[in-house]
Amino acid sequence: QQQVKQSPQSLIVQKGGISIINCAYENTAFDYFPWYQQFPGKGPALLxxxxxxxxxxKEGRFTISFNKSAKQFSLHIMDSQPGDSATYFCAARVLNTGTASKLTFGTGTRLQVTL
Amino acid sequence: EAGVTQFPSHSVIEKGQTVTLRCDPISGHDNLYWYRRVMGKEIKFLLHFVKESKQDESGMPNNRFLAERTGGTYSTLKVQPAELEDSGVYFCASSQEYSYNEQFFGPGTRLTVL
Structure with a gap:
């Protein structure tokens, strides 16, 4: 059973447009929700x-919106640029255990920003 | 500072063979994680070391997978014997001591089992 569901699977956005990726989670114990960006040949990197x-x-052109009651969160990329073309993963983690813990990932969204 | 490194970057083996993947975490990072992404699916947790001890191995698919971290430095993940469904990209990540510390990922090893 997939605990973090991500959509869409792929996304094509024109340069300057807004890219929106959505995620929903099941486990209410999750208390940390990161987004990772992955370029070809590289590992995921915290965004x-x-x-x-x-x-x-909000951090620069990147914004996370979080809806606790709906158990949903989304990534918005404003003024999308060709350099933003990458695969984006949402993830969730239980942070309040005090000890380091695993990440639970969504299936990824391949974003292509066209000129 | 060097990041997380993984070796090899690619491995192509036949079903039934053995493969060993290696991960060198960032120096000083006690936490080391293995994850796997099968094509088109989510990145799935395999296991978590704290120094040389296995903290959580709930994601290991079966006993054909053996992970070690002798001396609490680098880690190896051995698959023996490999099956077709083991194909995917294996990522290693490391982090400092506490739960809020960021996990830094290596570039992954792409394993293809024919």
Whole structure:
């Protein structure tokens, strides 16, 4: 059973447009929601993350929106650029155990930003 | 500072053969994780070491997979004997001590079992 569901599987956006990727989770124990960006031949790299005590977090052109009651969160990329073309993974983690813990990932979204 | 490194970057083997993947974490990172992504699916957790001890191996698919981290430094993941469904990209990640510390991922090893 997949604990974090991600959509869409792929996305094509024109340069300057807004890219939106959605995720939904099942486990209410999750309390940390990161997004990872992966370029071909590289490993996933942390892009931005949010805790459930806030509804939105913005870092530059990247924004996470979080809806705790709906158990959903999304990544918005404003003014999308060709350099943003990559695979994006949402993830979730139980952070409050005090010890390091595993990430639970979505299936990934391949984003292509066209000129 | 060097990141997480993995070796080999690609491996093509036949069904029934043995393959060993290696991960060198960032120096000083006690936590080491193995994950796997089968084509088109999610990145799935395999196991988690804290230093040389297995903290969580709930994601290991079966007893054909053996992970070790002798001395708490690098780790190996052995698949013996390999099956077709073992094909995928194996990622290693490492992090510092506490739960809030970021996990840094290596570039992965792409394993193809023919």
């Amino acid at each position: 931005i993350a949010i805790r459930p005590d806030v509804s939105e977090k």
